[in-house]
Amino acid sequence: MTFDPESLGQSRSDLAETLRRERRRAGLTQTALGRRCNMSQTKVSNIEGGRITPTLVDVELILETLGASGPIATEILTLARSANTEWQGDWHSQRRGLDKKQNELARLEAVTSEFRFFLPTMITGLLATPDYVRASLSRNSGDMSKTVAKKLERQRILMNSSKFFTFLLTEQAVRWPLASPLVMTMQIDRLASVSRLPHVRLGVIPLGVVGPVVETPLSVFTVYDRRLVQVETNTGALILRDHRDVSAYREDFDRYTSYATFGDECRELLNEWSTFFTRQRE
Incomplete structure (x- = not known):
């Protein structure tokens, strides 16, 4: 529709x-x-x-x-x-102040028990290092210090063992050179570290995997319990609350997960990609 x-x-x-x-x-x-x-x-x-x-x-x-x-x-x-659908345009968010959006996300995260992040293009703020966060906001004008601080503050939710997180990233999202080789090395090492938390499941889909992932357009989306889905576009985000939409995205997520690598095998890939950036610094 x-x-x-x-x-x-x-x-x-x-x-x-x-x-x-x-x-x-x-x-x-x-x-x-x-x-x-x-x-x-x-x-x-x-x-x-x-x-x-x-x-x-x-x-x-x-x-x-x-x-x-x-x-x-x-x-x-x-x-x-x-x-049951809400549109949050980037232009409106910027006029309000991007830190206000971070407050809204924090409130939503506080009442959510299960998170599913599908990240085909870049690393989400909950997993990002401070330098990566700053690099991701570099195209925005004005003082981003409040927004950076709010993004980093939200990461405390990862320490809440009563919540369960699944992060699914493509190789492209992990390796996209958003910042300097040093920043990228530190960022990928952080992914490996977070993947060891018992209530966090972090997986990557390597390039070259053949399956349904390549048959459909890929958008960044996050599923919050069975409550809602946030789908990100180039100009904003759609908030979908209808249970049929939520179920459809949960099914997509499960299908993508079947093509991902987790655990030690995932960390081996992350180490390989981190080493690539380390060599660029030499």
Whole structure:
């Protein structure tokens, strides 16, 4: 499905208004609709007031109860899908201050138990050394010191043994020369070190692997529990909350994982790539 980023913010209010209109057309009160859908009247009221975003399952159940079908059902389901999608443009984030984005990520990470990072292009901030972080932000104008500090502060979450992390990187992501050979050597050595944490699973997909990875476009994405997926693009990020989207990305992640190398074999590759950069310094 294609999303118009500018329309996503309006989708929740449009969905709320349309659902309210269809309920009234069906001659049902909020209480009666809630009883038939196994929802509380409060939840129905919050959905119709735009205070909460219903899942697609909620909306499908409401449509079935109301007997809605045809074009109106299609319209409502389209609105529901858009309402469960958020667009965070890079330009808007920069105007607000990139450190604010780091605060939002920290709050999300605090309530997440299982993380899945798919990294086909570069190393994520949670794994980055200070110099690598600074290099990754070099194209941004202005003072990035607050953003760098926030990114590094967020790394403390890796020490929380109650959370489980899986990082999946392509060889290209690890070896892309974002910074000097010295910085790259230190960065790859950090990956090897983090991979030894008992609640962290870090794998790499070497170049030359033949499989489904090369058959589909690769985007950076992170799955937070079964709650949401953040998919990064060249100009921003899509936040997908619909369970079908989350499940689809979890399935993609599992498929990519089957082509990755972990443990000692992974660390052997990391050591080989680190040595490559070390030799460039000689």
